Amino acid sequence: METIFLIDKTVIAFIAFAITLLIATYSTYAERKIAAFMQDRVGPDRAGPFGILQPLADAGKFFFKEEIIPDTSNKFLFIIGPGIAMLTALMTSVVIPWGGSLNLAGRDIPLQVADLNIGVLYVFAVVSLGVYGIMIGGWASNNKYSLLGAIRASSQMISYELSMGLALIALIMITGTLSMKEIVEQQHGMNWNIFYQPFGFLLFIICAFAECNRTPFDLPECEAELVGGYHTEYSSMKLGFYMFAEYINMFISSAFMASLYFGGYNFPFMDSLGLSQNAITIIGVFVFFLKIFFFIFVFMWVRWTLPRFRYDQLMRLGWQWMIPLSLLNVFITGLVLLWYDK
Amino acid sequence: MQLTNRSKVVSNKEMTAAEAAYIPAVLKGMAVTLKHFFKRPATVKYPEEQREFSEVYRGKHVLKRDENGAERCTACGLCAVACPAEAITMVADERKKGEEKLYREEKYAAIYEINMLRCIFCGLCEEACPKEAIFLTKEITPSNYEREDFIYGKDKLVEGIEPSLRIDVSKRQDR
Numbered sequence A: 001m002e003t004i005f006l007i008d009k010t011v012i013a014f015i016a017f018a019i020t021l022l023i024a025t026y027s028t029y030a031e032r033k034i035a036a037f038m039q040d041r042v043g044p045d046r047a048g049p050f051g052i053l054q055p056l057a058d059a060g061k062f063f064f065k066e067e068i069i070p071d072t073s074n075k076f077l078f079i080i081g082p083g084i085a086m087l088t089a090l091m092t093s094v095v096i097p098w099g100g101s102l103n104l105a106g107r108d109i110p111l112q113v114a115d116l117n118i119g120v121l122y123v124f125a126v127v128s129l130g131v132y133g134i135m136i137g138g139w140a141s142n143n144k145y146s147l148l149g150a151i152r153a154s155s156q157m158i159s160y161e162l163s164m165g166l167a168l169i170a171l172i173m174i175t176g177t178l179s180m181k182e183i184v185e186q187q188h189g190m191n192w193n194i195f196y197q198p199f200g201f202l203l204f205i206i207c208a209f210a211e212c213n214r215t216p217f218d219l220p221e222c223e224a225e226l227v228g229g230y231h232t233e234y235s236s237m238k239l240g241f242y243m244f245a246e247y248i249n250m251f252i253s254s255a256f257m258a259s260l261y262f263g264g265y266n267f268p269f270m271d272s273l274g275l276s277q278n279a280i281t282i283i284g285v286f287v288f289f290l291k292i293f294f295f296i297f298v299f300m301w302v303r304w305t306l307p308r309f310r311y312d313q314l315m316r317l318g319w320q321w322m323i324p325l326s327l328l329n330v331f332i333t334g335l336v337l338l339w340y341d342k
Numbered sequence B: 001m002q003l004t005n006r007s008k009v010v011s012n013k014e015m016t017a018a019e020a021a022y023i024p025a026v027l028k029g030m031a032v033t034l035k036h037f038f039k040r041p042a043t044v045k046y047p048e049e050q051r052e053f054s055e056v057y058r059g060k061h062v063l064k065r066d067e068n069g070a071e072r073c074t075a076c077g078l079c080a081v082a083c084p085a086e087a088i089t090m091v092a093d094e095r096k097k098g099e100e101k102l103y104r105e106e107k108y109a110a111i112y113e114i115n116m117l118r119c120i121f122c123g124l125c126e127e128a129c130p131k132e133a134i135f136l137t138k139e140i141t142p143s144n145y146e147r148e149d150f151i152y153g154k155d156k157l158v159e160g161i162e163p164s165l166r167i168d169v170s171k172r173q174d175r
Ligand code: SF4
Pocket: B079, B082, B083, B084, B085, B086, B087, B088, B114, B118, B119, B120, B121, B122, B123, B124, B125, B126
């Protein structure tokens, strides 16, 4: 039993890993296509039909590019930086419930690598580790621009993590659990959390933009001021790792938003269809990925719409608006809960 | 002068509460980009598709030959004088006996060069030429890796002798 359990989990972990990488790769393609369409252009269309092979060509190019390690940088930290960024980006996918459970050969296999009872907290812990990858990379480059980018990234991520956490506390007050699986199961059918926490969701999505360093909060890498931000000195696949980590983060936060606020793999009328458990699960996985793709699209849509914030505006928004508003959200949620308890 | 009716008077007034909340403006912006998402792209996929050229497009120059295949240019230098970009240089030479087939006049341009990086394709050289020797064509000058390769000598400018290689410039002649 133990070994079978281990095999199940390993297989699911590997599939989740592969899917994450695949989606991150193709997010680069989607980003370029979406940018092009929004600017009335065509986008990459030379590699394969509709340019569908473009990400592979890009990856191949990354491998063959010259690897430059600056003389004055701290070599060990310089090399480990992108690795940490990548590792932390990939670690968060562990607690995301990709679907219900499949019934294979009389065994129930939940489509989740680990159902931690503190799943949400775990994600938070790992996401805040992500700042180390950026900070170490920027510091070790021994370059002003990199360092500035890294400092911006860390202060921005720390500031917005606060209000992100507060937005989540309001949600957790409603659900009463920190386990991702239970949160998703509570939203069975159409009972999604977005209907109880619309304002909390708005706060959360804004913080998610800041956490992923996406426009309008992409100050860590703003090309106009900092050359390339924390990865100015990076080349070849190490640069690729940073960019990959960014896209993985985007994918994971989309998955996170979909499962916390938009019902995860739940879809309306899932009970009245009269399908078997396995069929429901498989449809659920598809629905879940549809929701994720929608959020990835929103990420890109916003990126190609809005200009960048100024740094003081970013900080003012974070500390003077987001945190008080999320505190207010927690307060009101608490009042409403008390009211209904009576 | 008012060019379009889209101009707005800029004001530095305080933002209203709705404006300061950003969200309505953000949604408005997103609606604009979404509208463009479904618009037809304006791209012309260049090597396969080409934009339509005007009949009198001013592109790469050609040095014409006369009906017998002799070069028309007599190296008078008027084009070089007329050129506002100083793109044209030439070296004149005297026609030897037996070269009547090659050059129409007694003097001809041994070297004739146009620097395509300097040229602004204004067509003044064509207007200045008394011998109807130089014309601008519909062809465009291709990109290149080296600056030297943009200096076009006679090898690239003079049209071929065979009738099939002649370049039709009648559209620019009867202006
Ligand atoms: S087209 Fe104008 S700029 Fe170009 S060579 Fe002729 S006169 Fe000079």
